[in-house]
Amino acid sequence: MQGSAQPSIRQLGVAAPCRSRRSLVCRAASGVKEVTLLDYGAGNVRSIRNAIKHCGWTIKDVKSAADITSADKLIFPGVGAFGAAMESLEQQGYTQALKEYIKADRPFFGICLGMQLLFDGSEENGGCEGLGLIPGQVTHFDKSKGLPVPHIGWNDLIQKHPSTLLSTVGDRRVYFVHSYHATPSPENAEWVLATAEYGGEFVAVVQRGNAYATQFHPEKSGAAGLDVLRSFLEPEVVAARPAPEATSNGRPRGLAKRVIACLDVRANDNGDLVVTKGDQYDVRETASTGEVRNLGKPVELAGRYFDEGADEVTFLNITGFRDFPLGDLPMLEVLRQASKGVFVPLTVGGGIREFTDGSGKHYSALQVAAEYFRSGADKVSIGSDAVYAAEEYLANGGKKAGGTAIEQISRVYGAQAVVVSIDPRRVYVAAPGDTEHLTVKTSKPGPNGEQYCWWQCTVMGGREGRDVDAVQLAKAVEDLGAGEILLNCIDNDGAGQGFDIELVDAVSSAVTIPVIASSGAGTPEHFSEVFQKTKAAAALAAGIFHRREVPITAVKEHLNSSGIPARTA
Incomplete structure (x- = not known):
């Protein structure tokens, strides 16, 4: 505030920050719900920030690889080109810390390109290596099938097995926007939680343990997407809720106009x-x-x-x-x-x-x-x-x-x-x-x-x-x-x-x-x-x-x- 002294934390009625290193006990005592966000500098990240805040959580930004290592919950949104994203991760020294975090089965949520980067690689930009955590290559949609590319819009999910992450989605559509996709295979079957249909099945959601990622954008998927985000942030709360009733009533399925x-x-x-x-x-x-x-x-x-x-x-x-x-x-x-x-x-x-x-x-x-x-x-x-x-x-x-x-x-x-x-x-x-x-x-x-x-x-x-x-x-x-x-x-x-x-x-x-x-x-x-x-x-x-x-x-x-x-x- 210009022209006046800034009020102290105590004057604002907010508890003083705990001094211990990212202590779960400390945050629980202060009532703070914090998630770490890995923003490597591409695309509209303001939307996921707003969605996280809408769900009642605060955000800690990754400034160094140590912030990834110390995170309790990590969200990794990605927008743009595969090669540029991998190059940015490498330059900032995040690649190894990110791989170790996910391999340690700690709570992780990747979005769009943040999901694709988990695979072995992509044919985008002439061919690029990924993080190598999920078997398979990310490839371009086949334009010869007569469907517009990019795949843009609201599509149905085909859930492969139960998961808290999707327990509140029901039969509601979610929003996709991408030109490249991963294909389900026997090699990555243990990761694939849900697929979607667009000229054939493609991977829409992955999960293994506490690691989740979606090809769709939950922050752009309306109420359904916000429910997915809450399911990651507070799975124990969501798991206690009854499953939603079907609302489709025989509506046409597939990519919506x-x-x-x-x-x-x-x-x-x-x-x-x-x-x-x-x-x-x-x-x-x-x-x-x-x-x-x-x-x-x-x-x-x-x-x-x-x-x-x-x-x-x-x-x-x-x-x-x-x-x-x-x-x-x-x-x-x-x-x-x-x-x-x-x-x-x-x-x-x-x-x-x-x-x-x-x-x-x-x-x-x-x-x-x-x-x-x-x-x-x-x-x-x-x-x-x-x-x-x-x-x-x-x-x-x-x-x-x-x-x-x-x-x-x-x-x-x-x-x-x-x-x-x-x-x-x-x-x-x-x-x-x-x-x-x-x-x-x-x-x-x-x-x-x-x-x-x-x-x-x-x-x-x-x-x-x-x-x-x-x-x-x-x-x-x-x-x-x-x-x-x-x-x-x-x-x-x-x-x-x-x-x-x-x-x-x-x-x-x-x-x-x-x-x-x-x-x-x-x-x-x-x-x-x-x-x-x-x-x-x-x-x-x-x-x-x-x-x-x-x-x-x-x-x-x-x-x-x-x-x-x-x-x-």
Whole structure:
């Protein structure tokens, strides 16, 4: 507290810290519940921190190998590339201490890459050795099976034998986001606690003794994930509870289609961050008042959507990042505050690019993205900069420059952390030969009866068209390293007449990464239509959720009743 002396521990009513070396007896006497967190510096670790605190535990960070050795409970979250993670562990001197800790059968919990690193090795990064504790190699999902990769979303677990760790999950889905996986085999059977299905079975949870690890993210798996985390932290408490009753009621199983809530965020005329409508449209209440349309506060709305069952929440900052991305402290604080109570994935977009500030200091796109990850984002969305990168890529005959925002961020944090937002509009032509761009024969003829159209990509919030089409852009950014596409449609946005099915079908059929359909949803039936008629992995809406015209629960119930898997608990 600036301007005043800090209160003493006694004044705050907190017991003075015990002086003995990490004594269990001491902590029990003081009522402190502490877990050690191994953060080697990759990805969004704020989310697992918030989840641990939500469960009533405090955190001790690993600063040296001795902290691993002295830990009573150790959590190891991992995000990013296998090789970079192993290199970081080696450089910091953690590898041997970590292996000895797990071999000694002490309480350990690995998450995502923190599970994969336990295996012998991975084919990622050209082949890397792992910790060698679990037999088997980590391999890339087979794209030839026709499923989008990365595997992103809420999937069912197939439990192989009873365990306290999963005793409270029941039949609820959990959240996965990964391109690489381990395969169950006779050699690692004693470790495999649960698998999941995605083009074949893969290892979803491992356990041997007191060592546990999950391929899914408990900190992003809603109430089910928090229950898994509590089961590790306090197994004796969880074991005393009755097993949950089944809630599926015959629902479709497998990877759920995601329903995403989107918040367009900007500063209003008073300088407050509010949720409004995209800046290529009318964001003002009326022409006479000139005030920014205010649909709510972003943190409160994000919390509401989490409670209502949104599978992900996306923040699109439509003005604040453009001139000085790292100077937009209010939006960073929105992420920090939202991640305290929203335990599903958070995506942030708007100005994720390199820039030079007023003093001449240069910041790379990677540095900008890193700040958002540290503030609570799980993914960053890149818009206009992705179009420019794709144009350069296409002009160079498909040769990668290596320094684009997509490539930089994907290389360090993994493809699953990079979303490319495409903002196209329809361009009608009388015949395919009238343009060099990919056309489709449309069921919605143009103003002069044109039977064909293509979709022109735009930049600057839809204000400037470019000579690249949506399918070209999608294929280019996939090759550059993007892990997901957020596909908007300027023509349909706000109309409430449904998604542009022809656009979504064209793009989702052209790439092997997940596509999120956006723009135009007005009823639950619009969601089922886009999932039934295209390969979209998710669908996003904004206004209908903000204004409570269509509840998220109604969308989920409709999808399940239509035979389309959707997470409902």
